[in-house]
Amino acid sequence: MPSASPAVSNSDRPVPPSLWRDADFRRLWMGQTASQLGEHATLVVLPLFAVLTLHAGPGQLGALRAVGQAPILLLSLFVGAWVDRWRTRTTMVLTDAGRALALGAAALAGLLGWLGLPALFALAFAVGALSVFFDVAYQTSLVRLVERDQLVAGNSALEGSRSAAQTGGPALGGALVSLLSAPLAAASGALFFALSFLWIRRIRRTEAVPERPTARGTHAPRVWRRIHEGLRFVAADAVLRTVCLASAAFQFSFAALMTVYLLFLPRELHLSGTVVGLALTAAGPGALLGSLLAARLPGRFGHGVVLVGAAALGDGAFLWVPALRDSSAVTVPALLAVGFVFGCGGQLVNVTVMAVRQAVTPDRMQGRAAATITFVGMGMTPLGSLAGGFLAAEWGLRTSLLVTAAGMMLSPVIMALSPLARLGRELPAPHDAPPT
Secondary structure, three states, X not given: OEOOOOOEOOOOOOOOHHHHHOHHHHHHHHHHHHHHHHHHHHHHHHHHHHHHHOOOOHHHHHHHHHHHHHHHHHHHHHHHHHHOOOOHHHHHHHHHHHHHHHHHHHHHHHHOOOOOHHHHHHHHHHHHHHHHHHHHHHHHHHHHHOOHHHHHHHHHHHHHHHHHHHHHHHHHHHHHHHHOOHHHHHHHHHHHHHHHHHHHOOOOOOOOOOOOOOOOOOOOOOHHHHHHHHHHHHHHOHHHHHHHHXXXXXXXXXXXXXXXXXXXXXXXXXXXXXXXXXXXXOHHHHHHHHHHHHOOHHHHHOHHHHHHHHHHHHHHHHHHHHXXXXXXXXXXXXXXXXXXXXXXXXXXXXXXXXXXXXXXXXXXXXXXXHHHHHHHHHHHHHHHHHHHHHHHHHHOHHHHHHHHHHHOOHHHHHHHOOHHHXXXXXXXXXXXXXXX
């Protein structure tokens, strides 16, 4: 049940100037932008290198993507319990340094001729593990940097930076793999992670870290107990429980779809790596628009209406892709349109859901709530990637693409049938958390 705290009013305007005057928020924003650009470039570089250079089959590509996503399932809950006790700045700085070193080592291995499938599997797992730490930490860091009534605006700014990364990252990764080499493509990711390291390292504000023991003789709860508290809090809250279920349905289907999609574009539509990267970047401009709309639409139409409508529109766009043919003059423009609509709808959902999750969660539970939702939702991506590879091998690319696109529509249906759809124009108040 909600506590007696007053509801948080949603801003009906873009990011207020006070946020941009905050030097630490600007540093977080710059670091987040660079980090996401490196991450999205890497997410394209590794699969394209496997498909175009190493001639990986559907099963191998599905396994590669699953290995990179496995840390979400294996580590998220532990990371959430850890982040709630430590400074998010320290976590983000260390993970940026780790990813830069891992990709730098991969670039060197490629130049020496050692960058085969086993090395790609190891690299994908290492980068994926470090990204789990960074993602949970940056979501928690915003709550510690801004006021609660600035959460929607702050999330809109950070998700806007992620949108810019979605625009430039895949294009950069695809172009480098096609025109230069995989080692240079990996080196570009290392460069962006290094830039993120430099920006976030400059954050000066001392964080108020909940629950960290300060007095001698006091002990924090054991990690398993802390994880259990996070799981219990999310499972007992109808809004957060729905977010988990809808996220799991979407992430499983989307991971399966992307495995098929990365095979469908070069092999069925005969598109080059550069054009594949261009098609993937179309989600970026759409996501930029979605970030801007997310600062206004929930306060005008209600958070529930925006969530259901945006999810149905964005996820439904991929249902048109199986009808495309490589000889058609509308193929590439249609792919760009699908990506744009998907990016816009998806970003509206991302920003709105994150603001709702942060608003209903007490400060001391922020890391564990984010990690629990990541574990349940994103934890389905390795299974989805494997399923996509299996479907592509057994049913063919076009049929598999249609099936996985239809599966993505489960997410808006789950939200429409839940209390999440009834959220109004104001963010809900923080909900009670179980006692420690």
